[in-house]
Amino acid sequence: MKKRYTTFVLCAVLFIACATSPTGRRQLMLVSEESAIAASRQAYTEMLKPYAQKGKIDNDPALKDRVDRITGRLIAQAIKMRPETKDWDWSIKIIDDSETVNAWAMAGGKMALYTGLVKKIKPTDDELAQVLGHEIAHALAKHSAEKMSVAMASSIGVVAVGVAADRKGLALTGAALAAALAVQKPNSRAAESEADQIGIELAAKAGYDPHAAVTLWQKMAKVGGKGPPEFLSTHPAPENREKKLAALVPRMMPYYEQKGDRPFYRL
Numbered sequence: 001m002k003k004r005y006t007t008f009v010l011c012a013v014l015f016i017a018c019a020t021s022p023t024g025r026r027q028l029m030l031v032s033e034e035s036a037i038a039a040s041r042q043a044y045t046e047m048l049k050p051y052a053q054k055g056k057i058d059n060d061p062a063l064k065d066r067v068d069r070i071t072g073r074l075i076a077q078a079i080k081m082r083p084e085t086k087d088w089d090w091s092i093k094i095i096d097d098s099e100t101v102n103a104w105a106m107a108g109g110k111m112a113l114y115t116g117l118v119k120k121i122k123p124t125d126d127e128l129a130q131v132l133g134h135e136i137a138h139a140l141a142k143h144s145a146e147k148m149s150v151a152m153a154s155s156i157g158v159v160a161v162g163v164a165a166d167r168k169g170l171a172l173t174g175a176a177l178a179a180a181l182a183v184q185k186p187n188s189r190a191a192e193s194e195a196d197q198i199g200i201e202l203a204a205k206a207g208y209d210p211h212a213a214v215t216l217w218q219k220m221a222k223v224g225g226k227g228p229p230e231f232l233s234t235h236p237a238p239e240n241r242e243k244k245l246a247a248l249v250p251r252m253m254p255y256y257e258q259k260g261d262r263p264f265y266r267l
């Protein structure tokens with residue numbers, strides 16, 4: 001409630017800096033999508049660098065093939081939903097870190113999946129499609145630009161940006177730093193609901209069973225270890241997440257059951 005009020009006040013003060021999300025929610029947009037994309041490109045390279053230096057990117061060919069096949073079908077649907085995203089430089093990298101249960105997407109379709117999610121959740125293709133569809137949905141709905149805007153608008157955010165920069169040792173400043181932090185900070189529950197709705201639709205249209213959206217979150221909640229998986233802290237559950245997803249399934253079934261080959265975007 002408080003967050004919604006803050007967004008409202010900021011929107012009222014900075015009325016030109018507001019946008020409307022695909023589900024009709026008001027979004028604070030101090031950062032244009034173009035600048036969020038440019039900043040994310042820089043942040044992406046910087047965030048992957050430490051893993052690349054240790055040879056921890058895309059080093060399981062079978063997993064890489066599987067993830068590219070699923071992601072390629074999802075991206076084809078994302079482009080149908082927002083045609084201008086065909087010009088995005090889409091990318092997904094698999095980070096070899098078996099302890100981290102996480103995945104994220106930045107503005108402009110720069111994505112990452114940690115092997116910990118595959119190892120600990122043991123997702124079926126349908127469930128993996130829900131994870132990746134959900135991430136793509138965040139990018140499509142401009143949630144990274146929104147999170148960057150919120151961080152930059154609040155003085156607490158600015159201080160946090162400085163502290164986190166120090167802690168993470170990222171050689172990034174300004175918008176690129178905000179882009180890197182955007183994928184490490186929790187989404188709002190409103191943004192989560194949106195990503196759930198758009199993600200299940202992308203996945204169904206790409207030929208993945210919508211029932212898997214429900215089982216995915218059930219599995220996610222059961223992952224053991226110290227504290228909740230990273231994925232759950234950056235993607236906090238909106239109220240009744242599983243129930244809401246289950247309620248969407250009947251509407252998604254016709255997309256899923258469509259005959260014929262699904263379009264594919266070559267990564």
Ligand SMILES: [Zn+2]
Pocket residue numbers: 134138187191192195234235236
């Ligand atoms: Zn999310």
